[in-house]
Amino acid sequence: MRLTALFVLLTALAAVPSAQSAPPPAPAAPVPGPAAFLQVFKERRSVRNFRPDAVPREHLLQILDIARTAPTSGNQQPWKFLVIQDRSRLDALAAATVEAYAALYQESKKPTEPELAAFRDKYRQVCARYLSAPVFIVVLTDSKSKYPDYNKWDGPMAAGYLMVAARALGYGTVFCTDSFPFDVVKRVFDIPDRYEVVCTTPLGVPVEWPAAPPKKALEDFVAWERLAE
Numbered sequence: 001m002r003l004t005a006l007f008v009l010l011t012a013l014a015a016v017p018s019a020q021s022a023p024p025p026a027p028a029a030p031v032p033g034p035a036a037f038l039q040v041f042k043e044r045r046s047v048r049n050f051r052p053d054a055v056p057r058e059h060l061l062q063i064l065d066i067a068r069t070a071p072t073s074g075n076q077q078p079w080k081f082l083v084i085q086d087r088s089r090l091d092a093l094a095a096a097t098v099e100a101y102a103a104l105y106q107e108s109k110k111p112t113e114p115e116l117a118a119f120r121d122k123y124r125q126v127c128a129r130y131l132s133a134p135v136f137i138v139v140l141t142d143s144k145s146k147y148p149d150y151n152k153w154d155g156p157m158a159a160g161y162l163m164v165a166a167r168a169l170g171y172g173t174v175f176c177t178d179s180f181p182f183d184v185v186k187r188v189f190d191i192p193d194r195y196e197v198v199c200t201t202p203l204g205v206p207v208e209w210p211a212a213p214p215k216k217a218l219e220d221f222v223a224w225e226r227l228a229e
């Protein structure tokens with residue numbers, strides 16, 4: 001076991017009340033309308049096409065405020081949420097992404113000039129759909145955090161919270177790892193080296209809420225008491 005694991009464990013143990021402490025208060029009552037609350041999780045969808053409607057700053061702050069309450073190892077809270085709304089910076093991201101993928105395509109497939117031009121056009125359209133949202137968020141963790149080995153768990157936790165909170169307020173998101181290569185994102189947005197990209201996501205009002213893709217049945221995931229091969 002790594003030493004960091006011990007520190008994280010000690011932080012958790014510090015939160016356990018001693019035998020002499022007053023009994024803890026009764027658990028909080030369920031949130032009003034738990035069914036509606038659960039529905040928000042079920043109805044979150046990956047959205048890749050947006051309306052131009054503005055996202056009020058107050059909504060953005062509410063969403064980011066939920067993201068920062070995600071579980072985090074040893075309460076280290078290693079996150080940064082870089083919010084980009086400047087259209088010229090989003091255009092720069094699209095242009096750099098198209099070029100990065102075109103270079104990859106050229107190297108691996110050795111296309112003809114017209115094939116390469118068609119590829120560029122196609123990927124330009126793909127980028128335009130993602131970036132039709134008025135907001136683009138880069139979820140990052142800080143490699144200089146207290147327990148950097150745990151950032152790989154803390155990062156996606158916050159991203160998940162952010163996406164569910166956005167859904168609750170009627171906004172779509174999509175957890176992107178590949179649509180915008182992380183090295184391109186870091187370069188275009190001038191992100192200091194110490195920060196690691198967890199994912200990027202556009203955020204906005206969907207053109208439509210996509211239908212749920214096929215999902216496996218609950219019993220495919222759950223094992224009671226014992227897990228067979």
Ligand SMILES: Cc1cc2nc3c(=O)[nH]c(=O)nc-3n(C[C@H](O)[C@H](O)[C@H](O)COP(=O)(O)O)c2cc1C
Nearest residue numbers: 044045046047048174175176177178179180212213
């Ligand atoms: C680790 C991870 C990486 C993903 N990367 C991308 C991506 O680069 N681009 C994209 O459009 N969607 C990406 N997705 C979204 C998935 O495609 C999507 O969650 C999945 O198809 C299920 O759809 P749903 O989110 O609507 O349930 C990613 C999701 C995860 C969890």
